Amino acid sequence: MMVTRESLLNWAMIAALLLVPLAAWSLDEPFIITLATKAAILALAGVGLNIALGLGGLISLGHAAFFGIGGYAMGILAAHAQNYEPLFEWPFLFEGSNQMPLIWLTAVVFSALAALVIGALSLRTSGVYFIMITLAFGQMLYYFAISWSAYGGEDGLSIWVRNEFPGLNTLDPIQFFAIAYVILCGALFFAARLARSPFGLALAAARQNEDRVEAVGLTPFTLRLTAFVISGAITGLAGALFADLNRFVSPTMLSWHTSGEIMIFVILGGVGRLYGPVAGAALYIVLEHLLGGISDYWQIFLGVLLLLIVLFARGGLIGAIAGREKAHG
Amino acid sequence: MTYILVLEQILNGLQFGIMLFLMAAGLTLVFGVMGLINLAHGSLYMVGAFAAAAVAGWTGSFLLALIASLAAAAAAGALMELVVIRRLYRRDHLDQVLATFALILIFSEGTRWLFGSFPLFLDVPSYLSGPVTLPGGIEYPLYRLAIILTGLAIAAGLFLLIARTRIGIQIRAGEADREMIAALGVDISKLYTLVFALGAALAGLAGALVGAIQSVQVGMGEPVLILAFVVIVIGGIGSIKGALAGALLVGMTDTLGGVFLPRLFTLFMEPASAASAGASLASMLIYILMAGVLLVRPSGLYGGSA
Numbered sequence: 070m071m072v073t074r075e076s077l078l079n080w081a082m083i084a085a086l087l088l089v090p091l092a093a094w095s096l097d098e099p100f101i102i103t104l105a106t107k108a109a110i111l112a113l114a115g116v117g118l119n120i121a122l123g124l125g126g127l128i129s130l131g132h133a134a135f136f137g138i139g140g141y142a143m144g145i146l147a148a149h150a151q152n153y154e155p156l157f158e159w160p161f162l163f164e165g166s167n168q169m170p171l172i173w174l175t176a177v178v179f180s181a182l183a184a185l186v187i188g189a190l191s192l193r194t195s196g197v198y199f200i201m202i203t204l205a206f207g208q209m210l211y212y213f214a215i216s217w218s219a220y221g222g223e224d225g226l227s228i229w230v231r232n233e234f235p236g237l238n239t240l241d242p243i244q245f246f247a248i249a250y251v252i253l254c255g256a257l258f259f260a261a262r263l264a265r266s267p268f269g270l271a272l273a274a275a276r277q278n279e280d281r282v283e284a285v286g287l288t289p290f291t292l293r294l295t296a297f298v299i300s301g302a303i304t305g306l307a308g309a310l311f312a313d314l315n316r317f318v319s320p321t322m323l324s325w326h327t328s329g330e331i332m333i334f335v336i337l338g339g340v341g342r343l344y345g346p347v348a349g350a351a352l353y354i355v356l357e358h359l360l361g362g363i364s365d366y367w368q369i370f371l372g373v374l375l376l377l378i379v380l381f382a383r384g385g386l387i388g389a390i391a392g393r394e395k396a397h398g
Numbered sequence: 399m400t401y402i403l404v405l406e407q408i409l410n411g412l413q414f415g416i417m418l419f420l421m422a423a424g425l426t427l428v429f430g431v432m433g434l435i436n437l438a439h440g441s442l443y444m445v446g447a448f449a450a451a452a453v454a455g456w457t458g459s460f461l462l463a464l465i466a467s468l469a470a471a472a473a474a475g476a477l478m479e480l481v482v483i484r485r486l487y488r489r490d491h492l493d494q495v496l497a498t499f500a501l502i503l504i505f506s507e508g509t510r511w512l513f514g515s516f517p518l519f520l521d522v523p524s525y526l527s528g529p530v531t532l533p534g535g536i537e538y539p540l541y542r543l544a545i546i547l548t549g550l551a552i553a554a555g556l557f558l559l560i561a562r563t564r565i566g567i568q569i570r571a572g573e574a575d576r577e578m579i580a581a582l583g584v585d586i587s588k589l590y591t592l593v594f595a596l597g598a599a600l601a602g603l604a605g606a607l608v609g610a611i612q613s614v615q616v617g618m619g620e621p622v623l624i625l626a627f628v629v630i631v632i633g634g635i636g637s638i639k640g641a642l643a644g645a646l647l648v649g650m651t652d653t654l655g656g657v658f659l660p661r662l663f664t665l666f667m668e669p670a671s672a673a674s675a676g677a678s679l680a681s682m683l684i685y686i687l688m689a690g691v692l693l694v695r696p697s698g699l700y701g702g703s704a
Contacts, residue, residue: 128492190689193696197435197491197635201627202692208624209685216678325624329499336496366511372503379497380485 075391079344083257086112086351087250094243102242103314108354109249110310115334115346116256117303122332123341124264125296126276128200130328131187131207135301137214137323138183139176139308144226144318146172151229169234169248172309180305181298183210188297192290207328214320225319232313239313249310253347256303261343263299272296304331333375339385348386402536407657408650413542415649416549420604421626422633422641423556424597430636431572431593434483435491437498439601439626440619441505442478446471446602447609447618448509451518460523464606471602472595474505479594484587502620510616517613520606545607552600553642560638569593573636625652628684632691634701643699648684655683 086109093101114136121127149156149165156163166172191202215223231239239245263269275282275289282289312318321327330353338349356374360367382389425439449470454463482501486494522541529537560566568589571579580586605619612618629648633640660676667675691699 122492128495130495190692194692197429198631198692198697200435200491200495201631202688204624205628205631205685205688209682212681212685213678216674216681218674325620332496333499336492340492366507368503369507369511372500372507375500375503376482376497379493379500380482 073391075342075387078387078391079347082344082347082351083254086253086347090243090246090250099242102246104354104358106242106246106249106314107311108351109246109253110307110314111331111334111353112347112350113249113253113256113310114304114307114331115338115350116253116260117300117305117307118331119300119335119341119343119346120260120263120303121297121300122335123345124269124276125272125293125300127192127293127297127300129191129203129297129300130200130325130332131191131203131205132301132304132331133323133325133327134187134203134207134210135180135184135304136308136311136327136331137210137318137320138180139305139310140312140318140322141214141220141226142176142179142305143172143232143309143312144228145220146175147228147232148220148226167230167232169232169239169313172232172313173306176305176309177302180308181302183305184298184301185294188294188301192293192297204325204328207323207325211320211323211325214323221319223320225317225321228312228316228318231316245314249314252306252310256306257343257347264343268292268295337375337378337385339387342385342387345385345387352386402534403657405534405536406538407654409536409538409542409546411650411653412646413546413549413649414653415646416546416553417604417608418622418625418629418649419553419642419645420549420600420607421622422629422645423553423638424600425623425626426630426633426636426638426641427569427593427597429630431569432487432590434487435494435498436483437495437623438478438501438505439597440623441502442471442475442598442601443605443619443622444505444509444616445474445605446599447520447605447614448513448518449602450606450609451520451614452513454520455518460521460526460610463520464603467602467606468599471605472599474602475598476591476595478598479591483594484590487590506616513616515616517615518609520609520614522610541610548607552603556600556638565589565592625684628688630698632688632698634698637698637700640698640700647687651687652680652684655680659683 086105090102090105093099093105114132117135118129118132121129121132145156146166150167151165154165156165187203187206191199191206194202214220220226231245233239234248237244237248239248264273271282271287272292272295275287275292279289282292308322312322334346334349334353336345336349337352338345338347356371357367360370364370378385421439421443424442425436428434428436428439446467450463450467453466454460457463478501482497486497526541526544528540530540530543532538532543558566560569568579568584571582571584572586572589572593576586604622608622625648629644630641631644632647633642633644656677659680660673663672663676695701
């Protein structure tokens with residue numbers, strides 16, 4: 070493996086994301102651990118989106134749908150476990166759960182299914198239509214969640230106790246951070262392997278030249294739909310973790326602002342770069358924290374910064390530091 | 399359920415559809431002529447509403463408020479185009495989405511900074527308040543009727559502008575082939591600024607008109623923006639005719655669905671769950687409509703190739 074500036078930077082980032090909360094732990098600063106956990110989870114959502122966006126060239130402005138489905142998978146299962154009411158009793162008994170692995174599985178399955186349906190419909194179109202349709206599907210679920218009074222409607226669902234993971238005390242910030250961090254690393258590893266796999270190469274080729282991919286006998290639609298489903302599933306998993314971090318899920322997770330934010334993580338870091346979402350989410354959390362301390366209107370600064378990056382520094386943060394190398398891998 | 403209620407709701411749907419058309423027309427013009435996707439279009443709607451509320455507060459004149467909304471939104475649009483948007487025409491859609499998303503953050507927080515987080519209220523002027531009796535014995539709010547008529551007049555004006563005037567010819571030519579009209583001596587960058595400002599003014603006017611029915615607040619443009627996207631996706635991006643058809647379709651579907659679906663559900667469900675199931679389905683109805691249209695025509699009702 071070639072050691073480039075970018076790969077060094079990647080290692081530095083992933084190490085920093087581990088070392089900062091460890092240092093905070095030894096200094097007994099749980100708030101910083103929580104910030105790091107948030108960064109890791111949001112980065113995971115970005116890693117999911119980046120598979121569609123960076124690798125597949127699919128500009129989805131509806132990834133909040135999967136993030137929110139993951140969140141509601143956690144909220145609904147945990148709420149039923151909390152009340153001892155089964156979700157349904159027919160055709161078979163299905164009870165709520167407060168076990169993270171089961172919740173994650175549910176989140177992944179349902180967000181993947183949603184991605185399959187949304188992707189199959191949206192991928193019939195391309196370009197600006199695709200952007201708007203994914204946006205509209207996201208809004209569809211957003212409004213559905215708002216009017217779904219059984220699970221809190223507009224007010225959302227609160228969960229009193231964080232869900233459990235066998236052998237760990239998830240209420241301890243550093244242990245919950247460890248879970249999020251390990252999953253993020255797993256997702257990064259998976260995304261790197263995916264990008265180099267025959268599937269990933271074909272997908273990237275379909276992004277660059279659709280006709281040639283078709284000419285060698287591959288179907289761009291199938292490649293893209295698969296990527297979209299994988300992408301949605303990872304973002305859904307992030308949603309379940311995010312809801313667990315806050316012990317709260319609400320329609321806000323499904324709003325198009327969330328889609329925009331997940332996209333911002335990817336772009337701030339550098340689109341198409343494997344570690345872009347990590348850099349972006351970390352930068353976003355730091356900015357939110359620092360600028361939020363200076364001004365209530367910190368989003369103006371975020372907006373200006375984002376604008377400057379889009380207009381003048383197109384490689385994002387990683388691009389600015391590591392130069393314009395060929396990405397995603 | 400009487401026919402008066404049905405007619406009233408149809409008028410409400412028409413009014414909503416016409417508002418959506420004012421939003422969607424600018425969005426689709428900008429996309430059709432310049433190939434640019436502008437998420438910040440909703441911010442211009444908000445700028446129009448705030449300008450109107452502020453001017454109405456100072457002067458007490460609704461007419462001046464409307465003029466202020468047009469002027470402020472057109473100025474904000476022209477400024478936006480000159481400073482940011484013109485750097486984005488040749489970029490891909492992703493850059494456009496992000497830059498205009500950044501503009502939303504700047505506009506929303508800037509407005510919050512100027513006007514605070516509390517909603518403002520814009521009153522319906524006395525000469526437009528109260529109901530009016532329509533033929534057939536329907537009592538309908540005069541203000542909403544005025545919106546319908548204003549909107550229809552603006553729609554007609556817009557069609558004339560595009561079909562009959564020199565500017566309209568240049569706009570249509572710009573849609574077809576921008577190099578060619580530049581070569582023919584049209585100052586294309588001035589044309590683009592003009593089209594952008596025109597779209598902005600329409601959005602601002604829509605914001606001011608709706609501001610008197612709802613409250614004027616930060617973030618008010620975003621739900622409307624999304625509906626306007628649904629409208630132009632249904633109608634076919636770049637087509638003004640499509641925007642009108644899509645806007646009326648979406649306005650009617652949303653209004654009638656919201657009122658009648660819960661009632662329809664009571665026919666075969668118990669009232670409480672019918673109301674909630676009906677309301678959930680109604681809030682999703684236009685997206686279902688959009689998905690349906692796209693299944694049959696992937697580039698919209700009046701769209702060319704996607």
